[in-house]
Amino acid sequence: MNDSRSTENLPRMQINDISRYLGTAGSMIRSRLFTHTPFFLAHAVTFGCNSRCQSCTYWKLTPKMKYDLPTEEVFQLLDEAYAAGMRGYYMFGGEPLVRRDIGEIVDYAKHKGFVTVMNTNGSFLEKKSRELENLDFAFVSVDYFNDYDDIIRGRSGTFNEAMRGIGVMRSTTNAKIALVTTISRLNWTAIEPMAKLARGMGIGISFNSIEQSMDFGLTTNETTPNFDIGLSSERLQEFYRILLKLKREGYPLMETEKVLREYVEGKPWKCDFPKMFVYVTPDKKIYNCNYAYHYDLKEGSFSDYFSGQDFTNYVKEAESCNRCVRTCVRGYSYTYNMLPAQILGLAGQAKSLFNTEKPVKL
Numbered sequence: 001m002n003d004s005r006s007t008e009n010l011p012r013m014q015i016n017d018i019s020r021y022l023g024t025a026g027s028m029i030r031s032r033l034f035t036h037t038p039f040f041l042a043h044a045v046t047f048g049c050n051s052r053c054q055s056c057t058y059w060k061l062t063p064k065m066k067y068d069l070p071t072e073e074v075f076q077l078l079d080e081a082y083a084a085g086m087r088g089y090y091m092f093g094g095e096p097l098v099r100r101d102i103g104e105i106v107d108y109a110k111h112k113g114f115v116t117v118m119n120t121n122g123s124f125l126e127k128k129s130r131e132l133e134n135l136d137f138a139f140v141s142v143d144y145f146n147d148y149d150d151i152i153r154g155r156s157g158t159f160n161e162a163m164r165g166i167g168v169m170r171s172t173t174n175a176k177i178a179l180v181t182t183i184s185r186l187n188w189t190a191i192e193p194m195a196k197l198a199r200g201m202g203i204g205i206s207f208n209s210i211e212q213s214m215d216f217g218l219t220t221n222e223t224t225p226n227f228d229i230g231l232s233s234e235r236l237q238e239f240y241r242i243l244l245k246l247k248r249e250g251y252p253l254m255e256t257e258k259v260l261r262e263y264v265e266g267k268p269w270k271c272d273f274p275k276m277f278v279y280v281t282p283d284k285k286i287y288n289c290n291y292a293y294h295y296d297l298k299e300g301s302f303s304d305y306f307s308g309q310d311f312t313n314y315v316k317e318a319e320s321c322n323r324c325v326r327t328c329v330r331g332y333s334y335t336y337n338m339l340p341a342q343i344l345g346l347a348g349q350a351k352s353l354f355n356t357e358k359p360v361k362l
């Protein structure tokens with residue numbers, strides 16, 4: 001195996017990394033000031049998933065894996081995204097690590113010049129860590145601080161696999177790791193313990209929530225179980241208050257204080273999600289943030305889509321949408337608009353994001 005992690009290679013890797021990060025920041029600024037089109041390709045790389053989370057219906061699409069793009073076509077998609085000005089590549093699924101060629105995809109994206117980010121359930125991190133040397137950020141979904149996580153995620157062993165995988169990734173790759181926890185009625189009491197777990201590991205944590213009224217996952221012909229496990233609007237407000245309290249107590253939450261405070265205050269905000277991310281399905285279709293079909297990239301191009309009426313309407317509607325509860329989307333929108341309190345907040349949590357925080361014994 002090519003030992004690209006040898007000490008003599010490290011300084012060169014770091015210079016390349018800095019130039020890729022600057023490239024991504026530059027593409028964001030170009031989007032904000034000039035093009036108003038996405039700089040991040042959010043690619044569901046596969047329909048497949050090995051878990052059966054109670055909060056998600058995506059795993060039911062696993063038989064559609066036969067429609068996942070073959071390796072060469074993923075490379076072509078990356079070429080097209082790069083030509084359209086994108087410099088960030090966010091891989092999710094399903095579970096991206098079920099793809100046999102995931103290492104090749106990560107390598108190709110990084111060498112092309114993308115910052116590479118993956119959302120994973122962590123179950124294959126230990127097994128595939130050697131293929132993930134070129135991954136910049138791994139966001140690992142863990143919903144509970146012990147193996148009750150297995151019940152929520154519908155498969156035994158998930159918690160231990162994720163913990164072992166994180167350990168191996170941190171000791172053998174340069175990937176920066178953060179936990180992602182989705183709070184529903186199934187794990188309502190886990191908010192603070194999960195924050196403690198992240199602090200104890202010296203990594204960041206981001207919280208999502210499931211609310212009752214919104215779909216989660218690709219659910220074109222499915223009813224979601226959100227009314228059973230989603231948070232009521234009162235619970236949702238309590239959720240934001242707890243996060244704000246934890247943030248102020250110094251826990252390594254990836255949400256900035258500004259985002260959390262404004263959720264607590266019920267302040268309206270302008271969503272710029274469509275200008276930042278384009279969501280592409282495993283079979284190369286563009287969907288909007290609510291998983292509604294927009295465009296088939298096999299029949300056209302990013303630039304055709306971005307200059308069309310569907311995209312224009314989507315951008316306009318998003319600006320006053322205020323509908324979703326994804327703290328990350330609100331944070332990205334604030335960053336995109338370079339709001340000073342957001343930028344300062346991000347600077348303050350760089351240690352968590354880049355895993356340079358010392359683990360805190362609790």
Ligand code: SF4
Pocket residue numbers: 049050051052053055056057058059093094095121153217
């Ligand atoms: S939340 Fe992720 S890991 Fe869980 S079933 Fe859905 S796609 Fe799979």
Ligand code: SF4
Pocket residue numbers: 271272273289290317318319321322323324325329
């Ligand atoms: S606020 Fe609305 S437009 Fe923005 S990501 Fe959420 S649902 Fe989509």
